[in-house]
Amino acid sequence: MLANALTRLDEAAAHLNIDSDVLEKLKFPRETTQVRLMIRMDDGSRKSFMAWRCRYDDTRGPTKGGIRFHPDASADEVETLAFWMTFKCAVMNLPYGGGKGAIKVDPHALSKAELERLSRAYIQAFSRIIGPDRDIPAPDVYTNSMIMGWMADEYSSIVGATTPAVITGKPIALGGSLGREDATARGGFYLIRRLAKELGLELGARVAVQGFGNAGQHIARLMAGDGYRVVAVSDSRGCLHNPAGLDVAAAIAAKKEGGLAALGQVKGNEWLPPEAAIGIDCDVLVPAALEDMIHKDNAEEVKAKIVLELANGPITPEADKLLAQRGIVVLPDILANAGGVTVSYFEWVQNRQGYYWTVEEVHQRLKAVMETEGWAIWQRSKELGITMRSAAYVHALARLAQAIEAHGTQQFFTA
Ligand code: GLU
Secondary structure (H helix, E strand, O other), X not given: OHHHXXXXXXXXXXXXXOOHHHHHHHOOOOEEEEEEEEEEOOOOOEEEEEEEEEEEEOOOOOEEOOEEEOXXXXXXXXXXXXXXXXXXXXXXXXXXXXXXXXXXXXXXXXXXXHHHHHHHHHHHHHOOOOEOOOEEOOEOOOOOHHHHHHHHHHHHHHHOOOOHHHOOOOOHHHOOOOOOOOHHHHHHHHHHHHHHHHHOOOOOOEEEEEOOOHHXXXXXXXXXXXXXXXXXXXXXXXXXXXXXXXXXXXXHHHHHHOOHHHHXXXXXXXXXXXXXXXXXXXXXXXXXXXXXXXXXXXXXXXXXXXXXXXXXXXXXXXXXXXXXXXOOEEEOXXXXXXXXXXXXXXXXXXXXXXXXXXXXXXXXXXXXXXXXHHHHHHHHHHHHOOOHHHHHHHHXXXXXXXXXXXXXXXXOOOO
């Protein structure tokens, strides 16, 4: 997976006059720690779980990136996600490097108390690696503000000082930022709005959302509220489709109450297998779940003219080429879903200054960054005649190269 991701680096380097030292630094993760966590289960037994934290590169600042809880987590996946975070933070010009963490676990199989013990065990194991000036975790797939709250609490008790800036995506009551909850989707939404004219998107354009977790639900809500027609939303169990447009509020309520399938019976709606989401007839397809959802065997099915990547890595490099050949514009993950880490940065800034912003301030600042970086990347893609993904990598690599050079020729690692 990491080898695949690294092909983007070479592609981007070909468009810049980059020193080979820069590529040598960015080709390998700086450090990946693997730990076996042991917790007490509710029935009194002990159980162990593999866990990782990767600090990929800290040239531009402390490493930053989420922690995912997933049964398929692996060291390779964590390192790849940490590589993407390095570029994502550089795309957005945030003063961070890239990191990522994971526990190999199905969180749905644990009780709430077990989940809390596991979250605390992760921080006990990695307390010397993370820190507000070193490595700052956040939520990712199957982790949320409740888990971040437990983790921040555990860290604070280990170091003996209230330290909210060690983790972002916390509950508001523990120093979380207003506007963090829907920030990933909102960033993508501001990006689409900024580029709507260039992308030829008109009022009533049809949207299909693959994956209906945090990012998927919020993007459906925001786009429906802005006059788009959300014609499909899907999760791991199925795809709810209505060419005339779904009732998004009802879909969110159904998802919370036990499943989207319940709405399959509603007049006009149909309930399809989950994989149908990729080939839905629509203008904007939003993959908002996991990696590799669009691959060489289903890329031909995509009917959308725009793909907004709210998930990390939802398109394989092979599929990426097939979509580009067909003139489909992909708004790439490291730009399109960067609203999440951007508001994480705002949260960290607020924690450090001890003064908190209104939700309007958060939205306005997020909008400004998304529009500035999104527009710059759009321009770069036009100037160089390359995809938005390549342009985003070029944009980020230029910043990373500058920072690597500015550190001097004898210095290799920071914190
Ligand atoms: N997990 C999110 C991402 O992949 C957010 C990371 C963060 O806020 O640090 O971008």
